[in-house]
Structure formats: C-alpha cells, structure tokens
Amino acid sequence: MNTAPNESTAAPSRGSIACVGLGMVLGSHLSPLARSHIEQADVVFAALSDGVVEIWLERMHSDVRSLQSYYGDGTDKPRITTYREWVDVMMSEVRAGKRVCAVFYGHPGVFAWSPHEVIRVAREEGYAAHMEPGISAEDCLYADLGIDPGRTGCQHYEATQLLFYKTPLNPQAYLVLWQVGLVGDLSMKRFATGPEYRQVLVDVLARDYPLDHEAIIYRGATLPVQQPRIRTTTLRELPKIDISSEETVVLPPASTLISNDEVVERLRKLDQALDVPATAG
C-alpha cells in the first residue's frame, strides 16, 4: 500500500510538489496559501492562461519555468503527449529533491489532467504531494451569471465528451458545456473546430431541449480591467456563432422540477413515526 508522507513532516532534502491555482483574474484571486507555496518553492512550473499572467508570476519567484513550450507549434502534437511531458519534467525535479510548485490558472484540479496525475505519481513514489484549490472559471460563472447550482441542480460536461458517450441529460437542471469552441475534436490536436461540429452538438442537445431554448455564451475576465462577456442566443443559432475555446455555453433548465410525491409521503410518515415536528407553514 502506498502511503503519502505528510508534507509538513517530510525531510527538507526530500522532494515534494504542490499544485496550486492562480485563480482566473490577475491580482484578485490568488490565495495567501497558494502564494506561500510559490514563494517557498525551489522551482516553479507554470501553465497559465496567457503571458501577462506569467509575467505576474515571475515577480513572485525567480525560477518560473513555463510549460507552454511543450505544445510544440500546436499543430500536430497530441495534447496528451504534452501533458505527459509536463508530468515527467515536474517529477524529474521532485526526484532531484526539489520543492516544486506547479501553478495552473483557475483551479488546478478542475478540467486538468496533469496536476492530478503528477500528484498520483509523486505519492506512488513516496513523495509529499498536495493540491491547493483556486477560484475556477466555474466559480466565476456562477457569480457573473447569477446561477446557484443548488437551486435546480447543475451538470457539467466537456463538450466533446458529451458527444463521445451516450450521456443522459437532465433538462430540469442547468447544463454547462466546456470547450464548445473545439467540440468534436477527436484528434486532440486542434484548438478550434467549425460550425459543422457545433451542429452535431446541437443535434445531440435537441433530443432533450427545444431548438428555441436559450443558450448563454460566457467568458470570464482574466485581467482586472476586463468585464465578463455574456451573449445570449438560441440552441438553433449556436452553430452560426463564433465561439472561442475560452467561452462556455450554459443552457438554463428547460423544464421545471417535478415533485416526487411518493417519496415525500414516505418521508412524512417517517417524521410522524419519529415524532419530528412538522414543517412550519
């Protein structure tokens, strides 16, 4: 059995890794603890939303190594190859006894393969490994669109994955689709796909949603002088609209919640049997 050693009790010469989130907005979202991980590290790796944020990070540590160059020219290298290389390069420093901090935009564990994988590998080899949460694009979306996922429920899917599998959707809940801008890219090499691919997505969604149903196209801010971009359209029009890979599509519920009378009655009887006071009103 592999047991991860406690980071605080690890010997100083032993390598370790902390994956932290920088949040989405420069200057606004970085937690004090994530900043401390960055400042106390021997080596900092960075996979960030843009070069401006990377320059900001470089002001916090003298040895920031960007992971972006591993993409190559971005045309013919499968992204999974790049992600595996990220894990390898980070682990090589951990194995060399360095305190490594890997910095990702948003939350390091949300829509992110490498942070989870590097933590798994590090722990498997007996190194201390830790993830520090950050404010994610999902968090910003709730705030900017005024959505409470607890009200009707909320389902999240990576758009291509939704097409790849027969996925049951719940039209009573919000549906949030990530990476619609490159939906249908099975090659894992492209960073954008065209309207014909979005039409496939619409055809799949049309099984559960009317074509005139509202679709919200959302992009959060990354610089503090920006505001979020929120566009509304219909499901039918979605293929005709240019959607960047930074944007997220939200479908509000298409039908109302239906009371499950049988279960509610069963709960009432339980309350009566246990002498629980009835709900006021």
Place this chain on the structure above:
Amino acid sequence: MTNTIELLESIGQDASLRHASAQDLEQALESMHASDALRRTARTGDVRHVKMELGGKDGSVNHNPPPFNTQTPPPPPPPPHKNEQA
C-alpha cells in the same frame, strides 16, 4: 512593463477599482499614468493591447493557449468493439 503588471495587480486587489464604472476606471488609470495599451484594454476589453505591450504573441497556441485547452485530459478511448462471433 513592470508598471503595467503592478497596476494590474493593485487594481485586482482594490474593490473600488475592480468593479468601477468604465468612466471611473478610465480616470483612475489616467491618474496612475497607466500605459496607453492598458488604457485601451480597459476601454475595449481586448487583452491583446496589454499582451503586445508586454511582448506577448497574440493568438499563439504556443504561448497563449486558451483556458481549458491546456489542462483538459482527452476523452477516454472508445470501448472495444464486441466480438461478433462471441
């Protein structure tokens, strides 16, 4: 360059500036002697102005991969085909 990053960081940490009106933010940036590029980004919402000022290559997958592209794992492989003779 340093000045723009410092200004962005201080704006990001200032509640009155982060959500200021466009007019108030414009006045604040002017009083802080912000670069033209930062003021254009604030006016238009287009990050490219600041990226250009700081030497970034706009639109480059290599340097500016869009959010979520950089971190998302591939979808799991398709299930194997059933053996028709089974």
